[in-house]
Amino acid sequence: xxxxxxxxAEGSKKARRRVGRGIGSGLGKTAGRxxxxxKSRAGGFHKVGFEGxxxxxxxxxxxxxxxxAQLKYAGEVTLADLQRLEAEEIDLLTLKAAGLVRQLIKTVxxxxxxxxSRKVTLKGIGATAGAKAAIEAAGGSLA
Numbered sequence: 001x002x003x004x005x006x007x008x009a010e011g012s013k014k015a016r017r018r019v020g021r022g023i024g025s026g027l028g029k030t031a032g033r034x035x036x037x038x039k040s041r042a043g044g045f046h047k048v049g050f051e052g053x054x055x056x057x058x059x060x061x062x063x064x065x066x067x068x069a070q071l072k073y074a075g076e077v078t079l080a081d082l083q084r085l086e087a088e089e090i091d092l093l094t095l096k097a098a099g100l101v102r103q104l105i106k107t108v109x110x111x112x113x114x115x116x117s118r119k120v121t122l123k124g125i126g127a128t129a130g131a132k133a134a135i136e137a138a139g140g141s142l143a
Contacts, residue, residue: 075101077125079134080114091123110135 019031030040038044049056077100087094092108095101101108110122112130119139127135127142135142 073104073106075105075108076111077101077108078111078113079116079131082110082120082135083114083116083118085120088119089121089123090125092125095125116140 017027018025019027020029022028033040038046049058051057075095077095081100082090085094085098085100092101092105095108096103096105108125110125110127110131112128112134116134116138120135121141121143122135123143125142132142
């Protein structure tokens with residue numbers, strides 16, 4: 001095989017469609033654009049979703065839902081995570097140092113998942129009602 005004899009496989013390269021090149025091509029005269037109208041003309045276009053003046057679908061449907069941008073600064077920790085921590089007093093910096101929450105996190109909440117059998121003191125950390133009860137039952141407190 002020589003480099004100058006290499007050819008693509010038969011049928012793999014299809015010639016591009018040449019529109020407006022006479023009746024014999026099958027795409028002469030209107031060049032596949034149909035008759036008249038905005039889309040048949042050069043430079044005639046409309047924005048995505050435009051429905052000819054009719055109220056577009058994305059505006060007919062009701063708006064629904066909301067996701068706060070503040071969620072990326074909020075984190076949560078389980079009781080099981082607190083059980084594994086060595087520290088007696090736990091604050092946001094302790095959790096970040098232990099790798100339980102990301103560095104971006106500004107507020108943390110403890111959720112009731114798992115068991116807590118040792119005394120811990122939380123400083124500047126929130127807790128759900130169930131988690132608070134579990135922490136206090138283990139002899140801990142929230143400051």
